[in-house]
Each structure stands twice: as C-alpha cells, then as structure tokens.
Amino acid sequence: MEAVLAHLRHAIEHGEYAVGDKLPSEAALASEYQVSRSVVREALRALQALGLTESRTGRGTFVTATGPAENPTFGDYSARDLIEVRRHVEVPVAGYAALRRDADQLALLGDLVDRMDAETGPAEWVALDTQFHVTIARASGNPVFAKVIEEIRDALARQSAFLNQLGGRRTESNVEHRRILTAIARGAQDAAAAAMTEHLDHVEKTLTTIVRPARSGEAETGTTA
Structure with a gap:
C-alpha cells in the first residue's frame, strides 16, 4: 500500500494528474501496480486523508489539490x-x-x-x-x-x-x-x-x-x- 500511495502521491504532486482529473479505476490501478484492489483502496483512502483527492459516489476519485494540507x-x-x-x-x-x-x-x-x-x-x-x-x-x-x-x-x-x-x-x-x-x-x-x-x-x-x-x-x- 505504501508503494502505491507513494507513486500516486508523486504523480499528483508533480502534475501527472491535475486538479479536477479523475484517477484510474481501482481495477485499472490494481492491474497497473500488480496488487489487489483492497491495497489500491487503502492507498486511495490515504490520498483522501491527505486532502489530495475526494471520492465521488458513482463517479470515482478526483484530484482536489497538488499537495497535502499543511494543517490537516x-x-x-x-x-x-x-x-x-x-x-x-x-x-x-x-x-x-x-x-x-x-x-x-x-x-x-x-x-x-x-x-x-x-x-x-x-x-x-x-x-x-x-x-x-x-x-x-x-x-x-x-x-x-x-x-x-x-x-x-x-x-x-x-x-x-x-x-x-x-x-x-x-x-x-x-x-x-x-x-x-x-x-x-x-x-x-x-x-x-x-x-x-x-x-x-x-x-x-x-x-x-x-x-x-x-x-x-x-x-x-x-x-x-
């Protein structure tokens, strides 16, 4: 999970995903990183806790910031x-x-x-x-x-x-x-x-x-x- 989180966080912070972009689906990320969907799900929750993304019901996960909040x-x-x-x-x-x-x-x-x-x-x-x-x-x-x-x-x-x-x-x-x-x-x-x-x-x-x-x-x- 930590490796997936680090890669996604780096991608967001370095502009590979811009604010407003939708991240790939859990299934797509699991296939890309060769991990289970539960591992991807935990990484996505961690991104949300950092304030980098938000989950929108039925739509997916979207980038909301390019860096974590200094004071979460x-x-x-x-x-x-x-x-x-x-x-x-x-x-x-x-x-x-x-x-x-x-x-x-x-x-x-x-x-x-x-x-x-x-x-x-x-x-x-x-x-x-x-x-x-x-x-x-x-x-x-x-x-x-x-x-x-x-x-x-x-x-x-x-x-x-x-x-x-x-x-x-x-x-x-x-x-x-x-x-x-x-x-x-x-x-x-x-x-x-x-x-x-x-x-x-x-x-x-x-x-x-x-x-x-x-x-x-x-x-x-x-x-x-």
Missing part, C-alpha cells in the same frame, strides 16, 4: 488546534492522574494497554487509543479536564487513524502508552507528564513528516519544522 483537519479541529490543546491539557492531566487515580482506573488503563498491544484491527485499536486518553483525563480527578478531552474525542480518533494509516504509528504508540501507564502506576507525577510530553512530541513529528516529507538534503540538516 480532523473533524471540527485542525492538527495545530489539537496539538496545542493536548500539550496544555494532557501533559498536566497525566501528572494529576499519577497522584489521584484509583485502583479501578489503574486497572482499566492496564487493560486498555494490553488490549492495544494485542489488537490487529485498525479501527478497534483507534477506539482503544481514544479510550486510553479519556480514561487518563478522568483519572486526573478534575471533571473540567475530562470534559475537554471528551469534547475532542472524535477529532483525536480521526487523528489517530490518520497517523496509523500514513505514519505507521501504532507500534510506537503502544510503547509510549505503556511508559505513561508505568509512571501513573508508580504515582510519579513528573515522569507521567514527561512521558505524555514525549508521546505528543512524536505525534507532532509524525504529522509533520506526513504532510511535508523531507526533500533532498533536509534529513541531513534536521529540517522538520
């Missing part, structure tokens, strides 16, 4: 909106959860982390991921924090699905989630906040990499914006 939108909120709010809310929330979580909340967080490690379904994993972050907010003991995370719950799920589909974030997220849980279980406020900060740093870095992949020479100079 997830539901009602942009990626920038989400990362700013998450840094100001979820970092202290993790610290408070380390001090205030009860036994039931800790057990639930442990169960969610274990289930995420074992889960193979993308949609099911995203649901668990979102529940993990909501549970930490509730464990903070502050209903205002919990309400904020509940408000952006759908956007968080959309962002998580985007990162997993285009950035392969799931395995790394599992490791980061377990670090957050370990610090909360220890009652270590500073460590929990640091673990959440690291998690959000990686989220932001992956988003940047997806929407603006390194050009020639950028990787060497460390340009990640």
Whole structure:
C-alpha cells in the first residue's frame, strides 16, 4: 500500500494528474501496480486523508489539490488546534492522574494497554487509543479536564487513524502508552507528564513528516519544522 500511495502521491504532486482529473479505476490501478484492489483502496483512502483527492459516489476519485494540507483537519479541529490543546491539557492531566487515580482506573488503563498491544484491527485499536486518553483525563480527578478531552474525542480518533494509516504509528504508540501507564502506576507525577510530553512530541513529528516529507538534503540538516 505504501508503494502505491507513494507513486500516486508523486504523480499528483508533480502534475501527472491535475486538479479536477479523475484517477484510474481501482481495477485499472490494481492491474497497473500488480496488487489487489483492497491495497489500491487503502492507498486511495490515504490520498483522501491527505486532502489530495475526494471520492465521488458513482463517479470515482478526483484530484482536489497538488499537495497535502499543511494543517490537516480532523473533524471540527485542525492538527495545530489539537496539538496545542493536548500539550496544555494532557501533559498536566497525566501528572494529576499519577497522584489521584484509583485502583479501578489503574486497572482499566492496564487493560486498555494490553488490549492495544494485542489488537490487529485498525479501527478497534483507534477506539482503544481514544479510550486510553479519556480514561487518563478522568483519572486526573478534575471533571473540567475530562470534559475537554471528551469534547475532542472524535477529532483525536480521526487523528489517530490518520497517523496509523500514513505514519505507521501504532507500534510506537503502544510503547509510549505503556511508559505513561508505568509512571501513573508508580504515582510519579513528573515522569507521567514527561512521558505524555514525549508521546505528543512524536505525534507532532509524525504529522509533520506526513504532510511535508523531507526533500533532498533536509534529513541531513534536521529540517522538520
């Protein structure tokens, strides 16, 4: 899927398909790339998530932009909106959860982390991921924090699905989630906040990499914006 996506994205960004053009059918693309139609379908969904195309019922997939949005939108909120709010809310929330979580909340967080490690379904994993972050907010003991995370719950799920589909974030997220849980279980406020900060740093870095992949020479100079 990644190879098909990369080829189609390159073709769109370099003008082989102009805005308004219709992409070949799933069957035609599957034949061209010698892959299954399900692989092509996933690649087309990824193009749409990047904001490069849109699917029109009964008509096919059409190019809508020559490059991905710098600040993609997830539901009602942009990626920038989400990362700013998450840094100001979820970092202290993790610290408070380390001090205030009860036994039931800790057990639930442990169960969610274990289930995420074992889960193979993308949609099911995203649901668990979102529940993990909501549970930490509730464990903070502050209903205002919990309400904020509940408000952006759908956007968080959309962002998580985007990162997993285009950035392969799931395995790394599992490791980061377990670090957050370990610090909360220890009652270590500073460590929990640091673990959440690291998690959000990686989220932001992956988003940047997806929407603006390194050009020639950028990787060497460390340009990640």
